[in-house]
Ligand SMILES: Nc1ncnc2c1ncn2[C@@H]1O[C@H](COP(=O)(O)OP(=O)(O)O)[C@@H](O)[C@H]1O
């Protein structure tokens with residue numbers, strides 16, 4: 410690598426537990442000199458290599474690029490999907506010059522172009538992509554919202570319900586809906602109501618301009634996160650999220666209440682077919698003229714007829730990342746540079762032969778309405794428990810050093826251990842160090858895996 414590569418000045422976009430975990434891991438790299446987190450959070454503010462920049466809006470690309478030039482930033486890492494789907498990578502390449510294997514030396518961006526980010530930004534687009542490339546996914550039909558196609562979509566749902574055996578459907582607003590755009594109805598009437606709300610009443614605004622109606626799939630879910638440099642794909646161990654807010658997978662869906670990795674629900678041959686799907690996806694994108702750089706996160710349903718893709722995300726998952734990065738032995742900055750430079754094949758991605766568990770501590774009421782600005786305290790970890798990290802998600806640190814809650818998911822307690830049992834125990838020990846009024850968390854993260 411060039412000597413200047415060991416002087417990375419990073420602009421990291423986002424304010425969640427995922428971004429804290431990314432910065433925590435990058436801070437361990439000798440290649441990184443400084444990280445600017447826009448806007449950052451209370452945990453990022455506490456890291457020695459990190460400066461939080463709360464007064465720039467993460468969607469103000471002009472201000473971001475101006476700041477990037479001023480601070481001589483040489484690597485952009487967008488954490489969440491919204492800036493990627495809006496084209497932040499293309500904007501930075503325009504403003505600061507592209508970077509690539511063809512000798513260009515502008516800013517490196519660890520993330521996909523706007524065209525490639527459609528894989529997450531548009532579910533109708535990604536479903537058609539999967540169909541074009543023979544990638545296993547649920548049967549589906551896409552619709553554009555209008556009165557006449559509402560009638561057509563309703564008729565499709567009716568016909569699915571009249572099939573023998575009847576087929577249940579899932580309804581998805583195509584655009585970004587902050588994890589709320591997927592409805593799983595329990596009856597045809599409920600399905601048509603959901604359809605009306607999305608297509609005619611614009612419940613999700615523009616995100617509902619297009620709709621996917623697809624077959625309901627039964628099975629366990631699994632998340633696979635892969636590093637991609639445009640052609641090479643290297644995957645981290647499979648992880649499992651816990652989406653529902655309460656124990657026993659009850660209650661409304663959330664952004665994710667906890668994860669563990671690796672999962673034990675996929676054997677070797679299934680993992681091989683999952684890796685094949687990742688490779689087919691990346692090759693397909695390359696062939697269609699929008700090669701993928703960054704993290705490709707694929708959600709799978711493990712059905713009786715094999716793994717099927719539920720969706721693609723074009724960035725790290727939250728809270729999967731909190732479990733996966735502490736398991737990664739290889740320098741994250743090195744892997745990211747290999748991705749931006751099209752040299753991922755030169756890297757040996759090493760993963761610790763251990764388990765990781767993340768338990769999310771949320772504000773009372775989440776995912777409904779919840780209090781913000783609640784004072785909080787974090788005890789120092791027990792000296793014997795050096796494998797537990799408290800990643801901050803929704804916290805802020807005031808100038809005078811007071812920590813308060815500032816979001817629904819507040820803290821992610823992550824632990825790494827030789828066994829899954831120990832990782833669970835240590836992650837819950839970490840939760841005991843968290844104190845604020847109204848805090849809630851699931852007590853059964855990885856519980857099903859332990860029973861198996
Ligand atoms: N075809 C399907 N069958 C069963 N459950 C589904 C299906 N599609 C999505 N889901 C459930 O809904 C959740 C959200 O759907 P997903 O496609 O991942 O959208 P998003 O994450 O954008 O909300 C999934 O994690 C899964 O639990």
Ligand SMILES: [Mg+2]
Pocket residue numbers: 708720
């Ligand atoms: Mg999802």
